[in-house]
Amino acid sequence: MTALLEVEDLKVAYGKIEAVKGISFTVDAGEIVTLIGTNGAGKTTTLRTLSGLLKPAAGRITFDGKPLGTVPAHKIVALGLAHSPEGRHIFPRLTITENLQLGAFLRTDKAGIEKDIQRAYDLFPILGERQKQPAGTLSGGEQQMLAMGRALMSQPKLLMLDEPSMGLSPIMMQKIMKTIAELKSEGMTILLVEQNAQAALSLADHGHVMEIGKIVLSGSGQDLLHDESVRKAYLGED
16 A cells, blocks of 8 residues: 655755754554654654655655655645644634634635534534634634644645644643544544654554654554653653
8 A cells, every 4th residue: 555645764954954864654544643752853843844844955755646845835735735833823813713714725615614614613612612712812722723623624635733732731632632533533644743652652553753853763653652662761651
């Protein structure tokens, strides 16, 4: 089976500093694949490169059979690769509904857009209850829900989530992780970068541990969850 996303020997540099040092991995349709590691490991840089916000210094990215190396970011979205970024980056003065509509900026099917907005409200009922509020009035967790909902509005084949639980309360984090599991059950393909390694590996089909720009360990989510070195380094266990 051909992978939906193939990353081969990807290198990304900020000037002379190489942030990603030749990583390779694949994501098959319907899978959750997670990248875990400490701050500075290169996880966010990897996602930003996949979505066209950064240009690779070397290597090859293939999505749904198409090479992405020189494709601009807006055309990558059109191909079906959506990115919910670290820090959420919602539009605080616009309403919740307007933020969701912006996620569908490449679409012209008004009925389908309305249906997907309602789908976002079904996934995240609090957004539906507050749909006319400025997005800046939402809590951090609610803003994360909005960022995910906005990414889904482009009807992606692959959804990239960067640190969706960052800064959230345990209860809100559980809600976000439950939603990710629900999306997977519906067939959504997800590439997840997550600081909470236990939560990420519990959901993931496959995981990759990154350190200083390199993948140092790969395996199934369950294998990594029970790997002694991973438990010590990322799960806070002795």
